[in-house]
Structure formats: C-alpha cells, structure tokens
Amino acid sequence: MTPAELKATRLALKLSGEWCAEMVGHVKPRAWWYWESGDRTVPDDVAARMAALSVAIPMALNAASRAPSLT
Numbered sequence: 001m002t003p004a005e006l007k008a009t010r011l012a013l014k015l016s017g018e019w020c021a022e023m024v025g026h027v028k029p030r031a032w033w034y035w036e037s038g039d040r041t042v043p044d045d046v047a048a049r050m051a052a053l054s055v056a057i058p059m060a061l062n063a064a065s066r067a068p069s070l071t
Contacts, residue, residue, distance in 0.1 A: 001047035003038040009050045010036075013057050024049045 001009075010020055021032035025046050034040040 001042050001050065003036050003042060006042050006047070006050060007036040009054050013053060015053075020050075024053070 010017065017032050017036070018029045021027050021029040025032055025035075025043075031040070035042045035046065
C-alpha cells in the first residue's frame with residue numbers, strides 16, 4: 001500500500017490518524033504521519049489491516065442499516 005493509498009483509505013473510512021495509529025498500527029501518531037507522508041514505508045501488516053477495515057466497516061454499516069428497528 002502506498003502512502004497515498006493509506007491516507008485515502010483512512011479518509012474514506014472517516015477514521016482519524018490518531019485512532020489508526022493506536023488501533024491499526026499500534027504506534028504513536030507521529031509514525032502514522034510518517035507513513036502517510038511517505039517518509040517511511042507502510043508496513044505490510046498495517047496495509048493488510050487497513051485493507052481488511054476497508055471491507056469490514058462498510059459491511060457492518062450496511063448490515064446495521066438493514067437491522068430491524070427496536071422502537
């Protein structure tokens with residue numbers, strides 16, 4: 001995953017860099033910004049987690065929108 005793809009995926013999912021740094025990369029936000037800016041290579045495990053989230057989050061939102069109302 002390129003730095004531009006990493007940032008585009010994060011923005012498309014409406015996730016903050018801080019959240020992604022902690023929950024996806026298990027790093028401090030500064031490291032995440034290095035990856036997005038291209039100063040450091042995006043690790044393969046981070047790319048894989050972001051790819052998985054890009055499928056899982058829309059699926060979960062779609063399922064939630066079809067769930068019966070509780071009211």
